Amino acid sequence: MTTGRMQIRRKPTRGSYELADALAVLCEGLFGHLAFIQDDHPYCIPMVHGMVDETLYLHGSAASRACRIAGSGAPLCFTVTLADGVVVAKSMVNSSLNYRSCVVMGAGRPVTDPDEITVAYHAVVDSLIPGRSGDVRAPTDRELKKTAFLAMTLDEFSVKARHGGPVEEAEDVGLPHWSGVVPARIVFGAAEPAMDGQGPVPPYLDPYVRPDGGNRS
Numbered sequence: 001m002t003t004g005r006m007q008i009r010r011k012p013t014r015g016s017y018e019l020a021d022a023l024a025v026l027c028e029g030l031f032g033h034l035a036f037i038q039d040d041h042p043y044c045i046p047m048v049h050g051m052v053d054e055t056l057y058l059h060g061s062a063a064s065r066a067c068r069i070a071g072s073g074a075p076l077c078f079t080v081t082l083a084d085g086v087v088v089a090k091s092m093v094n095s096s097l098n099y100r101s102c103v104v105m106g107a108g109r110p111v112t113d114p115d116e117i118t119v120a121y122h123a124v125v126d127s128l129i130p131g132r133s134g135d136v137r138a139p140t141d142r143e144l145k146k147t148a149f150l151a152m153t154l155d156e157f158s159v160k161a162r163h164g165g166p167v168e169e170a171e172d173v174g175l176p177h178w179s180g181v182v183p184a185r186i187v188f189g190a191a192e193p194a195m196d197g198q199g200p201v202p203p204y205l206d207p208y209v210r211p212d213g214g215n216r217s
């Protein structure tokens with residue numbers, strides 16, 4: 001759903017309010033930024049997230065300010081951005097980035113039901129390390145007490161993407177400056193063991209692969 005405050009005004013043709021487009025960005029993104037206001041001041045804090053259908057889960061220390069405020073029903077904004085390329089134009093004004101980004105707004109809901117906490121924890125861990133939640137020690141009660149979980153539903157979101165080469169002014173096309181695109185990708189290396197004698201790297205880390213939201217060109 002889109003609302004007035006989610007309306008992309010500049011270059012609206014780059015915008016989308018389709019759930020599938022939002023999920024593609026949110027599932028591919030390794031982390032996002034949670035924005036909230038405290039004492040009339042905006043804060044924007046990086047956090048990992050996990051997706052289950054149309055619910056976005058966040059977690060953190062129950063003592064952290066971001067989790068306390070996010071769980072209080074305060075208005076939140078969570079943004080995930082994927083950088084796909086550096087756009088090298090002939091002019092300063094047209095120098096840009098190729099990207100896909102998703103903005104989600106709404107109030108955070110504290111997750112307190114034990115079954116939903118399990119779902120949320122698995123989602124966040126699997127988002128960070130795809131395939132890991134079935135192959136890791138479960139949290140203790142003490143760890144769970146110290147951890148806060150929050151849910152945001154995708155009721156209000158917007159997606160924006162820029163693809164392609166530089167857009168030049170007509171009078172700039174003949175200028176001698178090089179122009180083009182430098183593609184950008186996150187590259188994950190081979191998994192490095194923390195200690196000797198652990199046996200082979202688990203299949204889900206060999207290689208480490210993230211969901212691919214596609215459409216980078």
Ligand SMILES: Cc1cc2nc3c(=O)[nH]c(=O)nc-3n(C[C@H](O)[C@H](O)[C@H](O)COP(=O)(O)OP(=O)(O)OC[C@H]3O[C@@H](n4cnc5c(N)ncnc54)[C@H](O)[C@@H]3O)c2cc1C
Nearest residue numbers: 005006007008009010081097099100101102103158159160
């Ligand atoms: C990595 C990156 C770098 C950027 N760098 C610049 C820059 O240097 N200068 C610049 O002017 N713009 C930049 N943009 C674009 C910027 O995000 C805004 O789209 C732009 O400022 C125009 O916003 P607006 O005035 O249309 O909307 P605003 O009034 O700012 O926002 C209205 C609503 O539009 C939606 N929206 C706006 N932008 C996005 C977005 N990117 N993704 C999803 N939803 C969005 C939100 O729901 C927001 O509530 C960048 C975008 C990305 C992803």
